[in-house]
Amino acid sequence: MSKSRREFIKISALSFGGLVMANPILNAMIGQVQAGEPIDASKIKPVPTYCEVCFWKCAGWVHTDEKGELWKIEGNEDDPHCKGRFCPRGTGGLGMYNDEDRLKSPLMRVEVNGKQTFKEVSWDKAFRFIADKMNQISEEHGPESLALFKHGSGGAHFGKLFKAFGSRNITAPSYAQCRGPREVGFHATFGANINSPEPVDLENTKCLVLIGNHIGENMHNSHVQEMSKAIDNGLEIITVDPRLSTAASKSVHWLPIKPATDIALLLAWMHVLVTEKLYDKAYIDQYAYGFEDLEAHIADKTPEWAEEITTIKADVIRETARKMAYHAPATLIHPGRHVTWYGDDTQRLRAMAMLNALLGSWGRKGGFYFPEKAKVPSFPHPAYPSASWTWKDYLDGKYALAGSSIANVFVDASHPDNKTDKKIKGWFVVGTNLISTIPDTKKTLEAIDNLDLFVVVDTMPMEITGYADIILPECTYLERYDDIRVSPNREPNIAVRIPAAKPKYLTKPSDWIVRKLAEKLKLSAHFNYKSYSEVLDWQLKQMGFSLAEMKERGIIKFDRKNANLYLEEGEEYEFGTPTGMIELYSTDLEMEGFDPLPNYTPHPEPPAGFFRLNYGRAPMHTFGRTANNPNLNELMNENKLWVNPKIAKKAGIVNGQEIWLENQDGVKSEFPIKVRVTERIGMDNVYMVHGFGKSNKKLKRSNGRGISDSQLVTNVMVDPVMGGTGMRGNFVKFVIDKPEREVIS
Amino acid sequence: MRYAMVIDTKKCVGCSDCVVACQNENRVPIGYCRDWVIEHAKGAFPNVSIELRSERCNHCENSPCVRCCPTGASHYEEGGLVMVDRGACIGCGACVQSCPYNARFSHPEGYVDKCSFCNHRLKEGKSPSCVSVCPTNCMYFGDLNDSESQVSQLLKNRDWKVLAPEVGTKPQVYYLI
Numbered sequence A: 001m002s003k004s005r006r007e008f009i010k011i012s013a014l015s016f017g018g019l020v021m022a023n024p025i026l027n028a029m030i031g032q033v034q035a036g037e038p039i040d041a042s043k044i045k046p047v048p049t050y051c052e053v054c055f056w057k058c059a060g061w062v063h064t065d066e067k068g069e070l071w072k073i074e075g076n077e078d079d080p081h082c083k084g085r086f087c088p089r090g091t092g093g094l095g096m097y098n099d100e101d102r103l104k105s106p107l108m109r110v111e112v113n114g115k116q117t118f119k120e121v122s123w124d125k126a127f128r129f130i131a132d133k134m135n136q137i138s139e140e141h142g143p144e145s146l147a148l149f150k151h152g153s154g155g156a157h158f159g160k161l162f163k164a165f166g167s168r169n170i171t172a173p174s175y176a177q178c179r180g181p182r183e184v185g186f187h188a189t190f191g192a193n194i195n196s197p198e199p200v201d202l203e204n205t206k207c208l209v210l211i212g213n214h215i216g217e218n219m220h221n222s223h224v225q226e227m228s229k230a231i232d233n234g235l236e237i238i239t240v241d242p243r244l245s246t247a248a249s250k251s252v253h254w255l256p257i258k259p260a261t262d263i264a265l266l267l268a269w270m271h272v273l274v275t276e277k278l279y280d281k282a283y284i285d286q287y288a289y290g291f292e293d294l295e296a297h298i299a300d301k302t303p304e305w306a307e308e309i310t311t312i313k314a315d316v317i318r319e320t321a322r323k324m325a326y327h328a329p330a331t332l333i334h335p336g337r338h339v340t341w342y343g344d345d346t347q348r349l350r351a352m353a354m355l356n357a358l359l360g361s362w363g364r365k366g367g368f369y370f371p372e373k374a375k376v377p378s379f380p381h382p383a384y385p386s387a388s389w390t391w392k393d394y395l396d397g398k399y400a401l402a403g404s405s406i407a408n409v410f411v412d413a414s415h416p417d418n419k420t421d422k423k424i425k426g427w428f429v430v431g432t433n434l435i436s437t438i439p440d441t442k443k444t445l446e447a448i449d450n451l452d453l454f455v456v457v458d459t460m461p462m463e464i465t466g467y468a469d470i471i472l473p474e475c476t477y478l479e480r481y482d483d484i485r486v487s488p489n490r491e492p493n494i495a496v497r498i499p500a501a502k503p504k505y506l507t508k509p510s511d512w513i514v515r516k517l518a519e520k521l522k523l524s525a526h527f528n529y530k531s532y533s534e535v536l537d538w539q540l541k542q543m544g545f546s547l548a549e550m551k552e553r554g555i556i557k558f559d560r561k562n563a564n565l566y567l568e569e570g571e572e573y574e575f576g577t578p579t580g581m582i583e584l585y586s587t588d589l590e591m592e593g594f595d596p597l598p599n600y601t602p603h604p605e606p607p608a609g610f611f612r613l614n615y616g617r618a619p620m621h622t623f624g625r626t627a628n629n630p631n632l633n634e635l636m637n638e639n640k641l642w643v644n645p646k647i648a649k650k651a652g653i654v655n656g657q658e659i660w661l662e663n664q665d666g667v668k669s670e671f672p673i674k675v676r677v678t679e680r681i682g683m684d685n686v687y688m689v690h691g692f693g694k695s696n697k698k699l700k701r702s703n704g705r706g707i708s709d710s711q712l713v714t715n716v717m718v719d720p721v722m723g724g725t726g727m728r729g730n731f732v733k734f735v736i737d738k739p740e741r742e743v744i745s
Numbered sequence B: 001m002r003y004a005m006v007i008d009t010k011k012c013v014g015c016s017d018c019v020v021a022c023q024n025e026n027r028v029p030i031g032y033c034r035d036w037v038i039e040h041a042k043g044a045f046p047n048v049s050i051e052l053r054s055e056r057c058n059h060c061e062n063s064p065c066v067r068c069c070p071t072g073a074s075h076y077e078e079g080g081l082v083m084v085d086r087g088a089c090i091g092c093g094a095c096v097q098s099c100p101y102n103a104r105f106s107h108p109e110g111y112v113d114k115c116s117f118c119n120h121r122l123k124e125g126k127s128p129s130c131v132s133v134c135p136t137n138c139m140y141f142g143d144l145n146d147s148e149s150q151v152s153q154l155l156k157n158r159d160w161k162v163l164a165p166e167v168g169t170k171p172q173v174y175y176l177i
């Protein structure tokens, strides 16, 4: 980065002087959460919202006290996402609002005495700058050369602006860096996507199989609740994980598998079900395509074969397969969420889908239910102009099965190495810290350097903001309206978000930012309202309700159109695959030149002295967005490196000791991490929670606390089927003494 | 009336939601807590097990904290609640020392604080904040004198333990194991 045109600016160097200090709201903020007697509940007027700390979007009520200050947030009893109970991150969501390290004013990159720095600017100036650059890019390259990376509710507003401007190059890292392979793998099998929340019928599940899925450490709220309810009803859990995760600790069978060998285990499980005739024959006969091919394919994939590869004993493989069959179809192989591991992830997820198929759990009680979603009319706007090219054209047929845009491909299209005529020259990054979400940061930074415009919209000074030309401070979800929440579920439902407080400092909601920018771009016709509440009220009135009514209720549930949650006995059913059947043999994959049946391929092992780097979640944090949240930071303010005691002894490191890590490419962690010596992990890997080791000093509570796993993920294995970025093939060794720090300028 | 809390360690995932909810509800200042979560691991890889449990004041029936309080600020209330009268508390910290569970802390405003079983919520017919937020529904609250109550039934039908029974404080927070 030394020759970077767009130097990283540590926001700590900025003064938030004049503009913000003069803002009276700041003074009101100081001393806000005062300890004292509990509040008199009779004075409380709760405001409905849905949570934005993670993508589960639980609906809840924000309670304010008699002084009008935010006090607490609680789940909405009627909401199927949370059933009246928020998870720790949602409960601590007020910390996002109270965090004094928030972005407070629009900032523009300027050069002072030859040094780049950020300067506070007015919103109007920021908009003029952005609009000019957008028009310039559009004139030179076309409007398609602007790309949007988004995550969360704010991104939706920007999506509309992009479409109105003429670009469909819109992406979210939550696909290719997270759940994409599962969508493709399940779609190839059942002709349907999994989506969010996953339509898993956990509350009725009798046997739950978790493969690298950490319910309880991931707080997918309703699923955690349903799993717990199922435990009361005698649920048996089988967990495949190299580490004793929380879920593993609740399991009847914990299979501490050798990392990167899951497909072998899945094939052997299928082998047992098929050879012992334990699969759901009637279901397979009626619905499945390619059973004989599968039968031949797995004939030699015996448990003994898999034992050699996975280190899981053959008799354990048999016993667990029989247990799944015993409880079928109320046996659920959970599709999981963050599934981009080794580059053959679509195939692994295919194998998981096929195992579900053999057990007959798709469309069955205790397996997968058929979700339904409410229809919300869109607010009238002029037709969007057509775009002359999109990311799909840039890919020119590659990753044809990807059902959604691939964020890393946008980086490629922005990189100087892109020699095609489809170039991306401007980025908006809304609510996603690309530095820790997209692996291969070096490439991302080279792409950023090649841009003519780089706008970041966020609530916090995340690392990515340091590279922006312009930073726009968004207010938190507690201070704004947003789109009506519509999500597939057992019962169709909608929920609203109403501001519980005025935006603090000079922050603004995304809908306002977009509307004002649209004025400068002469696109106001697309945003024909004065407040987003008008849009919501119009939409709700079309549906027979009103915003006023929603303020009282928060959520509305509807009757299902199709009463059946599950397939009826022998029901005729057409699946969304090319054959209309459950494809054990995938014709889609075959067409694209990939294995129509999944195969196990060995993956590289850690070299001597190295350990595979695994990372995961802690229940009180999410996406690295919460590390600085005062409430949640208090519960966990750094990540630790899980190390097996035997390994620790050999390496001469002890519990609590600070060490550094170096990966296979010689990349060293920026900060030290404390060792946590624990029997919960085996000898071939180490583990840490994702989202720590913040390098931006402006994040006072989280800067330099623990380390960032993303920094150490430099080996990225791209999934040839859908372009996902496999991140679990990185190996680290311990560095005991503080390494010399390379100066990053 | 004998208030008690029953916590199912088989369901607790150690998420600490109970901790955040209590901090919000009772305005516990950042840096302090009335409840907390413990992980207890046993065995060696791969034969390891863990217990997760949320702990707080046990509202002991025979509590050293009430006995040693020089001002009477620490006292029993209806249902066996062990409470601190903030006005009467001089912050001497004798009770903090006496509690075998480390359940009390000196509040920066000069009095001693701890879990109240959210008695202000009990008065409104609500459960304690931690109980009502727990996403695994692993906490139960109720009256042990009522043999039909959920807490009584759970203790009748499941194996359970209390913490440090040997010190003779008769804790009223029970853990299902």
Ligand code: SF4
Binding pocket: B011, B012, B013, B014, B015, B016, B017, B018, B019, B037, B053, B054, B133, B134, B135, B136, B137, B138, B139
């Ligand atoms: S909220 Fe419930 S599950 Fe979470 S730590 Fe507390 S008791 Fe355990």
Ligand code: SF4
Binding pocket: B056, B057, B058, B059, B060, B063, B064, B065, B066, B082, B098, B099, B100, B101, B102, B103, B104, B114, B169
């Ligand atoms: S747990 Fe400690 S503070 Fe609570 S009643 Fe017992 S002795 Fe007193």
Ligand code: SF4
Binding pocket: B021, B022, B023, B025, B026, B034, B035, B056, B114, B115, B116, B117, B118, B128, B129, B130, B131
């Ligand atoms: S009962 Fe109330 S005061 Fe006690 S730990 Fe639970 S939330 Fe906190």
